[in-house]
Amino acid sequence: SHGIRMALLHDEFCRAEERLVEAKREIAIGKISGAVGTYAHLDPSIEAFVCKKLKLQPGAATQVVPRDRHAAFAQVLALVAASAERWATEFRHLQRTEVGEAAEPFSKGQKGSSAMPHKRNPVNAERICGLARIVRGNALAALENVALWHERDISHSSAERILFPDSTILLDFILADLEALVRGHTVDPKRMLANLRATRGLWASQGALLSLTRAGLPRRQAYEAIQKHAMAAWLEGGADFPTRLENDPDLGKKIGRKGLREACDAMRHLRHEKLIYRRCGL
Incomplete structure (x- = not known):
């Protein structure tokens, strides 16, 4: 979402x-420790005093930090x-x-393109x-x-x-x-x-695949069945992907028409939405 x-x-x-x-x-980090950082000609207390004034930490250094x-x-x-x-x-x-x-945002009178209004x-x-x-x-x-x-x-x-x-x-x-x-x-x-409808339900292919494998159908067999209906829905038109699944008697025997509909329910993707918000600190 x-x-x-x-x-x-x-x-x-x-x-x-x-x-x-x-x-x-x-x-x-602040540094006032001489040309090579050894405090040869300046006491470290001066560096500490200046760094404190500037809210810096004194650090080990050469000529530079x-x-x-x-x-x-x-x-x-x-x-x-x-x-x-x-x-x-x-x-x-x-x-x-x-x-x-x-x-x-697009304000009133704003130009989106100088050539194409x-x-x-x-x-x-x-x-x-x-x-x-x-x-x-x-x-x-x-x-x-x-x-x-x-x-x-x-x-x-x-x-x-x-x-x-x-x-x-x-x-x-x-x-x-x-x-x-x-x-x-x-x-x-x-x-x-x-846009969701334009996919003809193909976004539900993973959910349908997992539902079939949980029902005992071998994964390869389930994958081939899902892929067949997905390609037909996309390339041939007619019935969309969820409808094709529901009308397949072999798949219906495994999890039933209700199970297939639940596998293709878009709200499945939002059922843990509040958990995600909490993890994001919201």
């Missing part, structure tokens, strides 16, 4: 928040951006003309997908910065001046875009039902 889909989105971004908090903690911390932070930014892209891609698919089950392109979702690629690319640069020569070289500096401001600002923008999309998107329940 669309509700389960949104619950999974909520759950994924709860994990994303936890990762961001941990990444922020790991990178919040080791860049594995920075790389880990960049990977988390990329991972959160990837999660946003995942859901933006889902909304792009749902808004396709062939699906049409959901659509991102009828279009409502998912511009927010597409923008999220594009910007997420930049954040991922920056994460690779952060990994390249981990290996520095001896106590440190300066090769990481130029890259970090670009990648960290860009990645943090971009992720903030991506998340704002995604929030607006999630809060403002519209859903078309009638289209969802129409």
Whole structure:
């Protein structure tokens, strides 16, 4: 259901928040320990005093704080951006003309396409997908910065001046875009039902297969029978898949017409919906 889909989105971004908090903690390190990190000309108490003022933790370092911390932070930014892209891609698919089950917000007077006035392109979702690629690319640069020569070289500096401001600002923008999309998107329940019916009941093939095997029919025999009716329903038209199953006397002998109808009941997929919501913290 669309509700389960949104619950999974909520759950994924709860994990994303936890990762961001941990990444922020790991990178919040201060260092005033001299050119090679040995406190040769400065007492460690000065570093401790300054770090306390800045709410940082003093850490062991060379001339610079080791860049594995920075790389880990960049990977988390990329991972959160990837999660946003995942859901933006889902909304792009749902808004396709062939699906049409959901659509991102579209304000009055907004242009969907400069060339084709009828279009409502998912511009927010597409923008999220594009910007997420930049954040991922920056994460690779952060990994390249981990290996520095001896106590440190300066090769990481130029890259970090670009990648960290860009990645943090971009992720903030991506998340704002995604929030607006999630809060403002519209859903078309009638289209969802129409799409379900368009499958001619084929989505029930697994349930029917399992019902027959539980009733004692060998799996191979059950599979072949289900496949025969599924292919006929899809390719030949006429009766849909559940009707063909009910009209098969051999299958009816095994679990009865009522059992076949229950196996093809769409509500079977929603009977544990509340459990899924609870697991997602809802």
